[in-house]
Amino acid sequence: MTTVRILIRNRKGVFDPEGKVIHGGLKRLGYAEVSAARVGKVIDLVFEDEDEGAIAEKVEAMCKAFLVNPVIEDYSYEILSREG
Amino acid sequence: MSFAVVVFPGSNCDRDCFHVIDKVLGQPVEYIWHRDHEIPDGIDCVIVPGGFSYGDYLRSGAVAKMSPIMDAVARFARAGGKVLGICNGFQILLEAGLLPGAMQRNTSLEFICKPVHLRCATRRTAFTGSLSEGQVLQIPIAHAEGNYFIDDDGLERLQDNAQIVFQYANAMGEVTVGANPNGSVHNIAGICNEAGNVVGMMPHPERAAESILGSVDGLALFESVLGQ
Numbered sequence: 001m002t003t004v005r006i007l008i009r010n011r012k013g014v015f016d017p018e019g020k021v022i023h024g025g026l027k028r029l030g031y032a033e034v035s036a037a038r039v040g041k042v043i044d045l046v047f048e049d050e051d052e053g054a055i056a057e058k059v060e061a062m063c064k065a066f067l068v069n070p071v072i073e074d075y076s077y078e079i080l081s082r083e084g
Numbered sequence: 085m086s087f088a089v090v091v092f093p094g095s096n097c098d099r100d101c102f103h104v105i106d107k108v109l110g111q112p113v114e115y116i117w118h119r120d121h122e123i124p125d126g127i128d129c130v131i132v133p134g135g136f137s138y139g140d141y142l143r144s145g146a147v148a149k150m151s152p153i154m155d156a157v158a159r160f161a162r163a164g165g166k167v168l169g170i171c172n173g174f175q176i177l178l179e180a181g182l183l184p185g186a187m188q189r190n191t192s193l194e195f196i197c198k199p200v201h202l203r204c205a206t207r208r209t210a211f212t213g214s215l216s217e218g219q220v221l222q223i224p225i226a227h228a229e230g231n232y233f234i235d236d237d238g239l240e241r242l243q244d245n246a247q248i249v250f251q252y253a254n255a256m257g258e259v260t261v262g263a264n265p266n267g268s269v270h271n272i273a274g275i276c277n278e279a280g281n282v283v284g285m286m287p288h289p290e291r292a293a294e295s296i297l298g299s300v301d302g303l304a305l306f307e308s309v310l311g312q
Contacts, residue, residue, distance in 0.1 A: 015233075
């Protein structure tokens with residue numbers, strides 16, 4: 001089993017209202033040293049019996065077709081764990 | 085003129101649209117389930133209604149775009165069929181690539197439900213022919229993700245091709261920052277495809293189609309289709 005973690009965030013230059021609100025909250029809490037906050041979402045996918053190359057190809061295809069909206073979002077992914 | 089209203093799991097304005105077409109306009113209308121693969125023969129206009137298809141999971145409209153009916157809606161649109169996406173329906177048309185751009189959360193992060201003024205920016209679409217350019221309509225919005233985004237090149241293409249259909253405005257029809265409820269680029273409330281047969285808009289014309297509801301301004305969109 002292989003777990004892949006996909007991280008999806010707004011593209012640079014696309015306004016991130018949630019990040020802005022969280023940044024404001026941290027400042028009110030006294031953390032003036034935080035200069036920005038950016039919010040994204042995490043999707044973990046569990047694959048069975050696949051080699052890493054095939055997984056990477058499939059994850060790319062899934063992101064392009066469904067998981068990510070390229071108009072506003074960027075993505076990256078990493079292989080978290082591999083068992084068996 | 086025969087209408088069809090697409091129903092997804094989570095659609096909640098489908099009956100309102102059906103009611104307006106059936107009872108207010110007196111036109112034939114039927115529902116199409118999202119698992120269907122074809123738009124029935126004889127349908128002239130498809131409404132993709134508002135709601136929360138698939139609970140807005142992943143992104144509003146992202147899961148709905150993969151329902152079989154959306155392939156049929158795309159074929160219907162390519163053949164010149166008239167398509168109106170309202171609110172979540174607009175979000176679905178964006179996700180499906182039938183219209184350009186994308187939706188984000190409102191800048192306030194709040195769900196906004198209130199009447200707004202819209203300036204009609206073009207009468208060249210299937211749904212604005214009975215309006216005049218610059219005409220002001222009062223129609224309610226009800227959404228949390230109506231903050232329309234498109235990059236600068238995309239905005240230029242919309243402007244060059246007269247694809248901006250409605251802009252948020254004040255009661256005088258002036259497009260101002262203060263009249264923008266959700267942060268949309270260029271105060272955009274509705275757009276069309278290049279051909280003008282596909283229109284998406286965040287405000288709900290079906291909720292402003294009877295005087296008992298406070299406004300009949302939304303009727304003009306449905307009447308424009310009938311006039312063709």
